[in-house]
Amino acid sequence: MNINAASAEMNGFVRVVERGSFAAAADDLGVTPSALSKLVTRIEDRLGVRLLTRTTRRLALTAEGDLFLARSRDILASIEAAEAEVMAASRLPRGHLRISVGTALAKQIIGPALPVFLAKYPDISVELHVSDHQVDLVAEQVDVAIRSGALGDSTLVARKIGDATRVICASPLYLKQHGSPRVPADLLQHNCLTLPGPAWSHWPFHTPEGINRIAVSGTFVSDNADLLRDMAVTGLGIARLADFMVARAIQQGTLVPLLGDSHIPETFPIHALTVPGRHRAPRIKAFIDFVAAQFGRPA
Numbered sequence: 001m002n003i004n005a006a007s008a009e010m011n012g013f014v015r016v017v018e019r020g021s022f023a024a025a026a027d028d029l030g031v032t033p034s035a036l037s038k039l040v041t042r043i044e045d046r047l048g049v050r051l052l053t054r055t056t057r058r059l060a061l062t063a064e065g066d067l068f069l070a071r072s073r074d075i076l077a078s079i080e081a082a083e084a085e086v087m088a089a090s091r092l093p094r095g096h097l098r099i100s101v102g103t104a105l106a107k108q109i110i111g112p113a114l115p116v117f118l119a120k121y122p123d124i125s126v127e128l129h130v131s132d133h134q135v136d137l138v139a140e141q142v143d144v145a146i147r148s149g150a151l152g153d154s155t156l157v158a159r160k161i162g163d164a165t166r167v168i169c170a171s172p173l174y175l176k177q178h179g180s181p182r183v184p185a186d187l188l189q190h191n192c193l194t195l196p197g198p199a200w201s202h203w204p205f206h207t208p209e210g211i212n213r214i215a216v217s218g219t220f221v222s223d224n225a226d227l228l229r230d231m232a233v234t235g236l237g238i239a240r241l242a243d244f245m246v247a248r249a250i251q252q253g254t255l256v257p258l259l260g261d262s263h264i265p266e267t268f269p270i271h272a273l274t275v276p277g278r279h280r281a282p283r284i285k286a287f288i289d290f291v292a293a294q295f296g297r298p299a
Contacts, residue, residue, distance in 0.1 A: 007079055010072035012039045013051070017069055018138045020059060028141075043068075077277030093282035094123030100137075100145040104225050105270070106130040108244050109294055110146065117290050124283050137275050143284050145273040146291060148242070156273045159288060162295025164242045165265035168203065169255040173235035181238070184214050184262055191237035192216035193228045203240055204264040211264065229255075270295065 015025040022033040029036070044051050051065035061069060101110050106128065114126060129135070135142055137156065151158055170180075174191075181187050184205040194201045194216065202213040218237050222228055225241055232239040233254050239246075243265075249255040272279075272288045279285065 007076060009039055009043055010076055012036055013043060014069060014072050014076065015138075016040060016052075016059065017061065017065075022059075024139070073276050077280075080277045081280040092123055093121055093286040095283045096125050096127065097283050097287055098127045098129070098141060098143045099287070100129045100131065100135045100140070100142045102132045102147060103130055104242065104245050105146055105148060107226055108248075110291065113290070113294050117287065120290070121283070121286055124286070137273065143274065143278065143281075144287060146270065147273060148270045149268050151269075151271060151273075154273070155276065157276050157279045158271045158273050159279065159292075160269050161272050161288065161292040162270040163267050164244055164270060165267045166240050166263075167243050167246050167250075167265065168238060168240045168258045168260075168263050169232060169246055169250065170238040170258060171233055171235045171255055172253070174232075174237060175256060177235070181258060184212065184259060187214050187216050187238065187259075190216075191218040191220075193218055193220050193222075193231055193237045193239040195225065195228070196221050196223055200240075204266065205259070205262045206264060207262070 012025070012029065012031075015028055016022055016036055019025040019028065022036045026033040026036050040052060047064075047068075049064040050062050051068055053060040053062060099110070110128070114128070118124065118126065129140075129142070135145055137143075137145060146161070148164060178190060181190060184203070184207070187203065192201075192203075198215075201217065202215050204211055204213050216238075220228075220231055220236060222231075225245060228239045229241055229245050229249065231237065232241075233249055238258065246255050250257060272291060274284060274288075279288065
């Protein structure tokens, strides 16, 4: 068997496993489900082992199938990396780039920076999907997802591109009308704007006795952090938000940071996520490097 046929078989097998069915994988690859089923059977016959257990409801990997999947991914990633390195050496990155990003990052970081990226790489086109919900990169054919916060268990390749912290802030108008909190307990007398849920309404502080979480409350709760920032800017109340969301407003003087000497900022990471083997593709690597630079991290 030549290398092209072998890689095609591996790619078909990997896609079947990732999509969880022959029909879904066939739709991705532009072939029929029966053709993919025969492909997997052909591999199994050649190897003399069963790779998949087929039932009417689902596909399950055997121990041998799990090993073959891991090695296939490694080999396909190496092939793509080799092609990517040759392409990168011969020309600028090009092609269509599908990106998924959360609302706040899209508005504050990615969106404002995209014109510069597109000017730098005129042969790349971008399709930007903005959503705070978890996406299936394989099923939705997303090249790279930018997400903040801790990562769960995943087979995706994750590259840390930055860190963010949380800042307590309010507008000069609000502080003029209601006064500035001097100590954390003062927040109990203020209108605090929060995301829904107790995790977002208990703000942590250093105290002589240790960490103390103040249970704040107010007249406005929203699951959209951008709206909370906008409400804080108008003078509605005090908000606790990611630093990249409020940096411009603080620089412009429309928001003022508060309680910085005792507030615990709770640093959290920002990652770029890709399907294994894709992170070295020139257009994807160029975008991830570019976004990392926006957070001051080297390529």
